[in-house]
Amino acid sequence: MPQLETVVAEIAAEMAARPDRGTVATYIPELGRVDPNQFAIAVALEDGSTVCGGDCGTSFSIQSVSKVFTLTLALGLAGDRLWNRVGREPSGSRFNSIVQLEQERGIPRNPFINAGAIAVTDTILSGHQPREALGEILRFLQFLADDDGVHIDRAVAASEERSGFNNRALANFMKGFGVIENTVDYVLGVYFHHCAIAMTARQLAKAGSFLAHQGRNPATGHSVVTAERARRINAIMLTCGHYDGSGEFAYRVGLPGKSGVGGAILAIVPGKASVAVWSPGLDASGNSHLGRIALEKLTARMGWSVFGAPTMADG
Numbered sequence: 216m217p218q219l220e221t222v223v224a225e226i227a228a229e230m231a232a233r234p235d236r237g238t239v240a241t242y243i244p245e246l247g248r249v250d251p252n253q254f255a256i257a258v259a260l261e262d263g264s265t266v267c268g269g270d271c272g273t274s275f276s277i278q279s280v281s282k283v284f285t286l287t288l289a290l291g292l293a294g295d296r297l298w299n300r301v302g303r304e305p306s307g308s309r310f311n312s313i314v315q316l317e318q319e320r321g322i323p324r325n326p327f328i329n330a331g332a333i334a335v336t337d338t339i340l341s342g343h344q345p346r347e348a349l350g351e352i353l354r355f356l357q358f359l360a361d362d363d364g365v366h367i368d369r370a371v372a373a374s375e376e377r378s379g380f381n382n383r384a385l386a387n388f389m390k391g392f393g394v395i396e397n398t399v400d401y402v403l404g405v406y407f408h409h410c411a412i413a414m415t416a417r418q419l420a421k422a423g424s425f426l427a428h429q430g431r432n433p434a435t436g437h438s439v440v441t442a443e444r445a446r447r448i449n450a451i452m453l454t455c456g457h458y459d460g461s462g463e464f465a466y467r468v469g470l471p472g473k474s475g476v477g478g479a480i481l482a483i484v485p486g487k488a489s490v491a492v493w494s495p496g497l498d499a500s501g502n503s504h505l506g507r508i509a510l511e512k513l514t515a516r517m518g519w520s521v522f523g524a525p526t527m528a529d530g
């Protein structure tokens with residue numbers, strides 16, 4: 216097996232040189248200003264070390280990758296009752312689609328599409344002021360990354376607040392079905408701000424590490440969730456983490472993963488590593504174009520797919 220350091224350096228160099236970079240999201244205007252010529256990869260390992268390549272110290276908007284962490288918090292608060300208001304099936308639809316909600320009585324298909332994540336945020340908000348709920352989410356990420364530098368990008372949050380008509384439609388529609396309990400504007404305020412959390416690839420890889428190691432963060436020694444819960448979150452990441460691109464991601468990369476429209480992907484190699492990649496240009500499903508290609512190369516070269524190591528016949 217090649218050395219991880221060599222593979223990461225090669226991938227960072229290959230990605231920096233590629234002309235095809237995808238298209239940055241513009242429906243949140245502030246994200247449209249990000250330079251697509253950036254790429255970062257960080258691999259957090261069981262011994263607490265992190266192997267990095269590219270723009271690893273640059274903060275980016277984690278967007279929907281935050282939904283892995285809000286799901287973790289909401290399961291901690293509500294346990295399996297959470298599944299009464301959000302499903303666990305892939306949607307096969309775009310991340311912000313509304314069509315299934317009417318047919319399925321306002322219950323979103325899974326916690327990673329926008330509707331599902333808004334319902335999860337509503338669960339975290341219950342019994343709190345919006346500011347407190349947001350503080351809980353931010354502190355959870357700082358705790359997991361073991362780094363107080365994790366912060367909220369207020370300009371991105373304000374930009375989404377101004378342009379989030381689709382999410383307002385989803386939240387109001389669910390409120391009409393009685394699925395959202397709190398004031399819609401409060402729920403959306405917390406949702407927009409947790410999507411606007413900014414992290415570096417190194418911080419994000421470390422924050423995801425508990426999912427690779429049976430619920431325990433190896434860098435800090437903290438038990439975050441039970442092994443069973445970590446396994447189940449990974450299962451939902453594998454089946455739903457890339458929206459209507461989830462099948463393609465499983466086929467090409469073969470890892471539980473969660474993407475965001477800021478161009479980040481968090482991918483989990485169970486028992487081995489937590490990997491964060493970031494490149495702002497997206498593919499047609501709204502997932503990082505080069506991020507996915509980089510992960511495909513990493514899993515192939517390291518033999519890290521959960522579906523089995525490559526053989527000589529793979530070439």
Ligand SMILES: NC(=O)CC[C@H](N)C(=O)O
Nearest residue numbers: 278279310329410475476
């Ligand atoms: N896929 C994403 O990252 C979507 C998150 C974004 N904040 C939205 O709600 O549209």
